[in-house]
Amino acid sequence: MAYVVTDNCIKCKYMDCVEVCPVDCFYEGENMLVIHPDECIDCGVCEPECPAGAIFPDTDPSATPEWQALNLKYASAWPNIIEKKEPPADARDWDGVPGKFDRYFSKAPGGE
Ligand code: SF4
Ligand code: F3S
Numbered sequence: 001m002a003y004v005v006t007d008n009c010i011k012c013k014y015m016d017c018v019e020v021c022p023v024d025c026f027y028e029g030e031n032m033l034v035i036h037p038d039e040c041i042d043c044g045v046c047e048p049e050c051p052a053g054a055i056f057p058d059t060d061p062s063a064t065p066e067w068q069a070l071n072l073k074y075a076s077a078w079p080n081i082i083e084k085k086e087p088p089a090d091a092r093d094w095d096g097v098p099g100k101f102d103r104y105f106s107k108a109p110g111g112e
Helices: 016-020 065-075 100-104
Strands: 003-005 026-028 033-035 055-057
Touching: 003 033, 003 065, 033 065
Parallel strands: none
Antiparallel strands: 003 055, 026 033
């Protein structure tokens, strides 16, 4: 079991989740984060902390097999993030916009 970051993280990227994860298993892309499923200890602490409601347990229908595969793939490609940074200035404008993955997902790694 693991928790999974899904569509509404894209372009919101609040990073509150990073602050509470006890095992630092978040990885940073240009405009979203993912969770490494082999490192997540399934504590559930991050789920209520996400202002965008983008994190779900892998037992939830919102954590589709596609999102689970994406979290695994990019957690292996993107850099680890252990501290919250400044969220995008327009994060609130993107909260709840449907179908962000198709139009805005970036494969680029995050970080400085
Ligand atoms: Fe980290 Fe716990 Fe969230 Fe897994 S469920 S990503 S271990 S805070
Ligand atoms: Fe994304 Fe929510 Fe974390 S928007 S960066 S999963 S706090």
